[in-house]
Amino acid sequence: MLPASQTILNWCVLVSAAALLGHLVHRISGFPRILGYTVAGLTAGWVSQFMGWTDLPWPLQGGTVLMLELAVGTSMMLAASQVSLHWLRRQPWLLLQSLGESLAALGLTTAVLLALDCSWTVSVAVGVVAMAASPAVLLRIANDLNARGAVTDRSLLLATLSTSLALLAALVLMQLFTPDAQGGLRFSAAGLIPWVRSLLLSVLWAVLLTASFWPVLRWRSSRSDSAALYLLAALMATCLLAARFGGSAALAFVATGLLLRNLSAMPLLWPMAFQSVNTMLNLLMFVLVASMVSQVTFSFALVSIVASVILARGIAKFGMILLLGHGTGIGWRRQWPVACGQLPLSGVALLVVSALALRWGGVHAASALQLASIALPMIVVCELLGVLLASTALWRCGDAHRGIGRAALLRGEKRHDT
16 A cells, blocks of 8 residues: 555645546536546556556545545536426426336347347346436536536436436445345335335435535625535535445435425525536546556457447437437437437446445355456546537537637637637
């Protein structure tokens, strides 16, 4: 293990390099800064393995999990706080579309892995991860590209819904099923009480967090740095309570965002400093997600499996979103950009994989290892491809404007980064 001072220094250098590379990528190409963060994380992961640095053990534990939950939670809460349940009830096709693409990703991914001779444990676990999208990635893309419009809003809505379904499915998988010696899944009735307890505790944390946020976000005078620190401390306290007593912090943050948005028609006044903290947490999260790929030992067989899983997930999500696009209110021609927005994976997926690997490691270590070997590369590749495709889709559908370099200035266009 490295000394604490060396670990802090390594992370300071890594974060600085990621921020600089992300800015250069956005300045030169117009693509979101996430691409630079991911490349910095990939490079750091391989360098740390080559140099013998072991700052990040797998599965993730301790302060690393706390940071990841905090980054995931702030983004999920901000995304969920834009979802109107009253409006959603009048749009049954949207609920059907989200449920259809999530279940299709679960089913097709699981079927492909079973056909490739993977165990039921690994196949279903990877399928649950494939259900999710990444509201954090979409929020960063929309911010970097100044994207506004129906496609951006719809993409964020579906990503929030599918990620919530993935978190619920992961909770069911962890509490109600256990792997056996042959790698199969065995239903455990004894897990019903812990499962119900986890759900109830998640709701309790959400209610307490909503009660603590409610007065602050309704006071116009509370858009201060001290208010941002208060919000951040409340989020961290929720993560610690969930780790100590049980429940899902990520689900609690989703429920908090929904409660804050739907208990009152008054707008939420998020402090600017809180938004800045969310940006920094996202940078750390993207770097962490990319750096974890260095834990995997690659082979031709593994690359083939990961490619098959990514293709199956993309076909499932694209197919169901296009198939169920009728009646969603934005027309057939704008469904494919929405589908592109469902491809990125990021922190939520890493959190689920780490939790499953930690829980199953002592029961069936081979399944936990194979799960990480397939899921970690899938997450990073989907993040990179998803950012590229989602950005291009937003440019093509008109939600974002792309003006790059000196040529844009000569044509009288406004640059993308101004």
